[in-house]
Amino acid sequence: MTKPGAKEIKAIAEVAGVPVSPEEAARIADSIGPAFEGFAAVAGTLPFDLEPATFLMVQKATT
Amino acid sequence: MSAELALMSLVSIAQGIADKRFSAREATQACVDRIARWQPRLNAFIAIEPDEALASADAADSALAKGDGGGALHGVPLAHKDMYYEQGKVVTCGSKIRRDFIATTTSTALKRIKDAGTIRLGTLQMAEFALGPTGHNSHFGAVHNPWHFDHVTGGSSSGSGAAVAARLTFAALGSDTGGSIRGPANFCGVTGLKTTVGRISRAGAMPLSQSLDTVGPLARTAEDCALLLGLMAGADALDPTAVAGPIPDYLAATRQPIAGLSIGVPTAFYVDDLDADVARVLDDTIAVLKREGARMVRVELPDQQQLSAACQLVLAVEAASFHKRWMIERPQDYGPQILMRLQNGLAVPGVSYLEAMRWRGPALSAHLAAMAGVDAVLAPVAPFPAPTLSESDVGNGPGAEAVIQRLTRFTRPSNYLGLPALAIPAGFTPRGLPVGMQLIGRSFDEATLLRIGAAFQRVTDFHDRVPEFS
Numbered sequence A: 001m002t003k004p005g006a007k008e009i010k011a012i013a014e015v016a017g018v019p020v021s022p023e024e025a026a027r028i029a030d031s032i033g034p035a036f037e038g039f040a041a042v043a044g045t046l047p048f049d050l051e052p053a054t055f056l057m058v059q060k061a062t063t
Numbered sequence B: 001m002s003a004e005l006a007l008m009s010l011v012s013i014a015q016g017i018a019d020k021r022f023s024a025r026e027a028t029q030a031c032v033d034r035i036a037r038w039q040p041r042l043n044a045f046i047a048i049e050p051d052e053a054l055a056s057a058d059a060a061d062s063a064l065a066k067g068d069g070g071g072a073l074h075g076v077p078l079a080h081k082d083m084y085y086e087q088g089k090v091v092t093c094g095s096k097i098r099r100d101f102i103a104t105t106t107s108t109a110l111k112r113i114k115d116a117g118t119i120r121l122g123t124l125q126m127a128e129f130a131l132g133p134t135g136h137n138s139h140f141g142a143v144h145n146p147w148h149f150d151h152v153t154g155g156s157s158s159g160s161g162a163a164v165a166a167r168l169t170f171a172a173l174g175s176d177t178g179g180s181i182r183g184p185a186n187f188c189g190v191t192g193l194k195t196t197v198g199r200i201s202r203a204g205a206m207p208l209s210q211s212l213d214t215v216g217p218l219a220r221t222a223e224d225c226a227l228l229l230g231l232m233a234g235a236d237a238l239d240p241t242a243v244a245g246p247i248p249d250y251l252a253a254t255r256q257p258i259a260g261l262s263i264g265v266p267t268a269f270y271v272d273d274l275d276a277d278v279a280r281v282l283d284d285t286i287a288v289l290k291r292e293g294a295r296m297v298r299v300e301l302p303d304q305q306q307l308s309a310a311c312q313l314v315l316a317v318e319a320a321s322f323h324k325r326w327m328i329e330r331p332q333d334y335g336p337q338i339l340m341r342l343q344n345g346l347a348v349p350g351v352s353y354l355e356a357m358r359w360r361g362p363a364l365s366a367h368l369a370a371m372a373g374v375d376a377v378l379a380p381v382a383p384f385p386a387p388t389l390s391e392s393d394v395g396n397g398p399g400a401e402a403v404i405q406r407l408t409r410f411t412r413p414s415n416y417l418g419l420p421a422l423a424i425p426a427g428f429t430p431r432g433l434p435v436g437m438q439l440i441g442r443s444f445d446e447a448t449l450l451r452i453g454a455a456f457q458r459v460t461d462f463h464d465r466v467p468e469f470s
Helices: A006-016 A024-041 A054-061 B010-020 B024-042 B050-065 B109-115 B158-165 B182-190 B222-232 B278-292 B304-329 B334-348 B351-359 B360-370 B399-407 B412-417 B446-458
Strands: B045-048 B077-081 B119-124 B171-175 B191-194 B213-217 B262-266 B295-299 B376-380 B422-429 B434-438
Touching: A006 A024, A006 B050, A006 B334, A006 B434, A024 B304, A024 B351, A054 B262, A054 B360, B010 B024, B010 B050, B010 B222, B010 B278, B010 B446, B024 B045, B024 B077, B024 B119, B024 B191, B045 B158, B050 B119, B077 B158, B077 B213, B077 B412, B109 B171, B109 B222, B119 B158, B158 B171, B158 B182, B158 B213, B171 B222, B182 B191, B182 B434, B191 B222, B213 B222, B222 B422, B278 B295, B278 B376, B278 B422, B278 B434, B278 B446, B304 B334, B304 B351, B304 B360, B334 B360, B351 B360, B376 B446, B434 B446
Parallel strands: B077 B119, B077 B171, B262 B295, B262 B376
Antiparallel strands: B045 B119, B171 B213, B191 B213, B191 B422, B376 B434, B422 B434
């Protein structure tokens, strides 16, 4: 997964309805960037049939 | 007598009031006196209500005299993180935006504790909207660590950590979304329980991240946490995510020995780049648990850095979603650091967020498989003792952001996996700053964590030490 740069973040924020300045977008990119990098090995590898509710199934299976 | 009462545990004070060895008024007066002394230095409270508390204590004593005082916490004065809605009361959430917000409902967790007979002392400080791991708050001022006033308490349950440590309240509710109970418990030298996602209803608790938020107590002992958990746990019609089913006898669990239990010590991540004092306390804790009969084994956990990263993505998006309206309408009313953290959520595309959510199941499955041979995992709560308020203040330079990121490095994985974790005081630095450890368990197995924590506290005195006012 590629971490979004300041330019992309500015565009995403605008679409979300909460516009940010170029400086703010650059700061956000620096701040959230490590999370994207940390998750990069997982992103794009998940099987087709996997959905978020699997978490609850796994959690309840342990009780 | 009054001063000594404030130093008692929650379980002991409740029993003493029930046995009429002392009154609710005496217990409440003891807290009120300590609050008056410590508050100017700690800033642990947002609201202090001594007159109302003492009047409630008198009513509790009268009820008890008439044989009407059956609650497990009858007449016990408590204060909680100011994010639990109580009908008719101001709930600030540590913010300017909600400075005058009056709740129209009462949170389920708070109601269940109140129904056990507790008395309200006031409300406790917190990071603005529970979004900050240090204890800074630009609206209400920073909370100071009772062991060293120039050090942080940890956050976001900053007031809860400081007030329990200084014996201003016998226990306090906190909340843990990325480490907000365990961090303050660790830095303030108290016991804090992050519960399994679904163990306690979140109805009426200020939301930050619906997937990660958990309610839990900070108290002096594991036994105290067990008592509070037993009162709060269970299904709730107001929160469909609260899981139904039998509630274990948590107090009974704290009386069990730990001989024969297996406790894992991670081979990586949680033991990397530790401050020397934290490494020493980890070794000491292992030695104590071994002496008590636990089998200490090395455990190889899946990549915890990935879990931590996934936690950040989920938290960022969900927090930004809750706050979007105010981010548009009232951005100037947020503290600058909080607004910046909320803005991070704008940068995460929907697909990335959902990938992080979809991975939760297999990640939990892999983690539990790695824990197959152990009953719990032992790890530090943070890689270093409490930093100073100055070095963790983002306004003081770029170095502070790195400190803040490391503060929650060891806590975020359990939030992402929804696992329970118990932070216990486990030692001190030569300067007298507390160092804690966390026990991470399987989903819904808080009982084993409390059992281990209580066994540790039976043979150590770190949880009994009280900061001196200077």
